Amino acid sequence: MTNSLASRISEFLSFYTPFSELSAEDLYAISLSVNVLTIDKNETIFKIGDKLHDRFYVVASGLMHISLISDAEENLIDKPAVGEVFGLRPFFAKNNYATNAKAIQDSIIFAIPVFAFKPFIANNTKILDFLLQNFASSSSDSTENLGLGFTNEGGKTYETQSEIQFFQSLEYNKSPLLVHSEETVQEVAQKMSDSLVGSALIHESNLPIGIVTDVDLRSKIATGRFTITALVKKIMSSPVITVPENTSLAEAQLLMLQNNVTHLCVTSDGTDKTGIVGVISQQDLIFAQASNPGVLIKEIKRAPNAIALHKIRIKFEDFIQNSIQKKIPLSHINTIAGEVNNALIKRAIDLTILELGSAPVRFSWFSIGSQGRKEQLLFTDQNSFLVYEDVAAENNLMVKEYFLRLAKKVIAILEVVGYNATTLPYLASNPDWCKSYTEWVNQFNLWMNFPGEKSNVIATLFFDYELAFGAIEIEEQLNEVVFKNLENAKKFYAYLGAETLKKPAPFTFFKQFNVEEEGAHKNLFDIKNRAILPLVDAARLLTMSHKIKGINNTFLRFKQLAMIEPKYADIYLNAAEAFMFFSKLRTKEGLKNNSTGQYILLEELSKSDREKLRSAFAPMKELEEVIKNKFQLTYFM
Amino acid sequence: MLDWLKNKKYPEFWNTYLQLQEEKSARYVTLSVQTTGLNPQKDVILTIGCVAVVNNELVIRDSFEIILLQYIYNHDNGFSNEFIIESKMPKSPQSEGLQKLVEYIGNATIIGHRVDFDLEIIYVGLEKMDCGKLRNEAFDLEIMFKKWKESSDDKKFTIEEIAQALKLPKNDTDSTIEEAYAMGLCFLKLKKYLRID
Known part of the structure; x- marks a missing residue:
């Protein structure tokens, strides 16, 4: 073993699966073929749609994020840390990359050629299993990762839409139309038309024995197979598919697809031996999906005015209420609420810019306090500040004027949406909190170096800032200032x-x-x-x-x-x-x-x-x- | 040039090396040299470590390491050669080792740290073998780093300090090959920041 760098690398790899399965000689041979890359923060190794590389990657130091875009949202699906592999697609698929691999910290990456590793997969099922699992949990096709699940501890990963459906409850018709089996088809059809429903349950002492829907009437009566005077029990579908009361959206969907039906009968314990409670139709599923956060965010992005935003936020309240009742961990709800709130603020700013014309220089809008911490579930106070790029002194007044007007309007919109803006002074519409970048740097320096002096009371909530809109560079620069000051604080x-x-x-x-x-x-x-x-x-x-x-x-x-x-x-x-x-x-x-x-x-x-x-x-x-x-x-x- | 006028006879490997220089290469090679001291005439090279950089990546297979067996120097100074026996690295007498180094470097651009001294002491060795100076282009990491930092004062930076400033993880670099690796990582970053192609 004459290449001591390769020996060093194989020593490193041997601590991590799947490499720990390999013999020292094999690992050395693989290490010899390694290339080493340095990736700076926010640089990508591959992007969605890029041609497959002929190699896969191991994180030697730093941290990567693997994410995919669905419904115009970027969803984080894997966070490879030191010793973990990513970019396994070339082993299993021929088409282009379906995920983005981006560095979250300055990272060093080992690139291992696929051809150097492939021989070991064939001979070692453990390695194959590991790679397959890893690939499935960090790839895009939802069919591939169904059942394997995402890692979700701490609510760190953003929930995908399908997952939310597993705990989203359904609103359904709780007083379904009940008829007897001895009634004629005509009578039943008349009752259905009178009460404007698409289905009727046939019962015997409140136990479901069958169901008649619009489809039955169309396919069995209108075609002439039965006369309208036939008894309804001749044409009903039986037995009925029954479900318990707290069925989730996803379950209901699955049952309908499995049994190829359009209606489900809700009974008290979910069997057809207990009383009828209601009926779930396909339409109920569509309604339920409308209050799904993913859909809400899309609606927010299209909302034409403040009132529309308010209505959407009210809908979201139902979602929060349901989730709490269903004992969904609060940290998950917080994450989702954070996204929805952020979308609301973004839209409010978008709307204002549409009205005022575009900004004279780049700027960033920061949420602070509970929204900055992503802990805002209720209509509590809004807190924010605004940073714009430095401008020449003679223009400063004009630029500041613009941003103050912008902030006032945005805050007014958010007030209509429901966020209180009256009690607290920490708002971007306050001239003190709407400043140029340099002024903000000075402000943070002052706060951190001379705390508690004279009128220099720190508003601690300013340190929980989160970028809501605008240039990410400004946030990064602010971070740097704050963390530099922490050195000696x-x-x-x-x-x-x-x-x-x-x-x-x-x-x-x-x-x-x-x-x-x-x-x-x-x-x-x-x-x-x-x-x-x-x-x-x-x-x-x-x-x-x-x-x-x-x-x-x-x-x-x-x-x-x-x-x-x-x-x-x-x-x-x-x-x-x-x-x-x-x-x-x-x-x-x-x-x-x-x-x-x-x-x-x-x-x-x-x-x-x-x-x-x-x-x-x-x-x-x-x-x-x-x-x-x-x-x-x-x-x- | 003068050598050529005198029609001096070079060893075979040196002629091959000179021929290579006519073409430019996209390959870079980091060079780490451990010596007994700072006097190119009196001190000698103990170990050399190199690793190649191609397409913004360190190529592990394309690395070079050698221990030069300095029998005469050790004998003259009364040093034992214990550590040489301990090491698993390939060992050669000086002339053989330098020939291997020249063959390894080829027409690559050399990346060093205070590279002038390293080139000087290698030249002293090559001269004894009837060869000339290394003709490769050479970059110095310290100069590159200062250029990126835009600092013009006389402050000195060690490899460790440069690596730290570039936010590279700390590593023990107790051999030249490990130092060459650390230098390679520094170079990858500086190359990007200074937009060197």
């Missing part, structure tokens, strides 16, 4: 830490819940300020101190922290759970009262929920200790 951490601990306590001295003592919300519990925000602040502070980029979501932040600091993993994981529990309570409350859900009436909670709420505060106490230990808080306490 003891004072800044201390400030954030003190702010975190300053939040009002949840309990009184006697371990009773601390409810509001006066004002409009007297005797209500402020779950936002006393429970949710302290966790949000703590998560932000801790992730920033670890210089973790790109994760804004509180739940994911805690999960990530647990991985980085195994010492405190339990605390972080409990905090993540607690955060989800609080958010769920708040969302339920908000949906029930059509409010922001900030205040909850403790008496209305079930006893078990109240106990859960009480114990969910335990990790907060521990978090406080962690923060006190980590950062020197004396500056600001």
Whole structure:
């Protein structure tokens, strides 16, 4: 073995499947044929439609994203990290690449020629299985990955449309037309016409024995095979396909296709031995699909005005409600809601630009606060800021004027959609938060280097920014400024830490819940300020101190922290759970009262929920200790 | 030129090498040389590591490594040759090793780090074999890096510092071949940033 680079590479590969299956000699031979590539962040190795390369790839360092485009959305389907393979298409298919492979970090990639590896597949079924599975889970054809599923932990991957259908519930006709088997076809047809329905269930003491639909009338009566005076039991389809009450969209679709029917009978336990509850028609499926998030996003993109956007957002509320009832993990719902909200903001800006004419320079619109963290399920406050490219001093006034007008209009549209814009000052229409790039850099520098001085109160929510519209370069540059400042930011951490601990306590001295003592919300519990925000602040502070980029979501932040600091993993994981529990309570409350859900009436909670709420505060106490230990808080306490 | 006028007789491999220089090559070769010191006349080469860059990729198969057996130098300075015996790398006496290096490099562009010194000490060796100077075009990573950084001061950068600034992962480079590999990665990045074709 005279090529020591090849030996080094085979040593590296031997830690990872499928290479660990190979003998040292084989691995060395493969390593000899490796070419090494460096790929910078955001560069691609192959794109959809590119001709197949004659090799596949292993990540030597860095991180890649494999994504595919469906319905004009880019969906992430695989995230190969160090030691993982990607780009296996040349092994299994002849047509062009169906996915994009893009670097998310600066990466080093080993390229292995297909011909060098192929001989080992034929002789080793384990390797073949591994590659096949890997290929299926990161390829585009939905038939290929049905059943294998996507990796979904933490709601990191964007749900595909078909997956949502598995938990999307159906609205159906709950008072179906019931007839007796001894009635004539004519009578039944008359009843169907009178009640404007396309089907009638034939029952015996409320048990389904058959069904007649428009199709039966057409194919059996209108063709003359039976007379209209024939008894309905002669032409009914029997037995009826029955389903239980909480059938999902996808199940209903499958059953109809399997049995080649257009209607399903809903009974209390899903068999034909229990009472009829309703009937699902094909049309119900079409309606259900209309409130599917994927469809909603498409509708948003086409919405002509604010009112149309509002209607779509209301439809989405049903989806959230249903999902919570079906106990879908809140992190998944958050991800979807984040996409929908983002689409709404984008459309609002699009509409405004159509009205005002295009912008004089490039700009970026950032969501901050709960939307920036992708935690906005309810109609809560909107928070945003706007950054535009630097312009010559004499033009600045004019340019700023344009963007202020733009921001005002966008915010007005979003207000019509339902997002409150009155109570908080953090909006892009405020001249303080609509500035040029350099001004923003100065602002962040000021916040981070001189926290807490004079009028320099930091709005911590500005650090949870997420690009909603515009030039991604501006976001990247801002990131750089923030992370450069973090290098030497003891004072800044201390400030954030003190702010975190300053939040009002949840309990009184006697371990009773601390409810509001006066004002409009007297005797209500402020779950936002006393429970949710302290966790949000703590998560932000801790992730920033670890210089973790790109994760804004509180739940994911805690999960990530647990991985980085195994010492405190339990605390972080409990905090993540607690955060989800609080958010769920708040969302339920908000949906029930059509409010922001900030205040909850403790008496209305079930006893078990109240106990859960009480114990969910335990990790907060521990978090406080962690923060006190980590950062020197004396500056600001 | 002068050599040619004198009608000097070159070894066969050197003539082949000179012929190759007439064509330009798209191949680059990183060159890492470990020496006993910084005096080209008195010090000697211990090991050489190279790896080729073609089409913006490091080609593992096209790499080169050798230990030069410096019996005379070791003897004169009273060094033992223990580490040479330990290594699995191919070993050659100096002249044989340099011939292999010349054959390996061919007409590729050389990529080095403070490459002038490396070329100088190789030249001293080649001279003893009745050969001339290496004629290849040579790039220096430190100069490339400074050009990209647009820094004009006298600050020196080691390979490790350049690699770190280019956001390459840290690697132990305790042999010349590993250093050649690290240099290759740096070169791939700088080549792209400086738009060198």
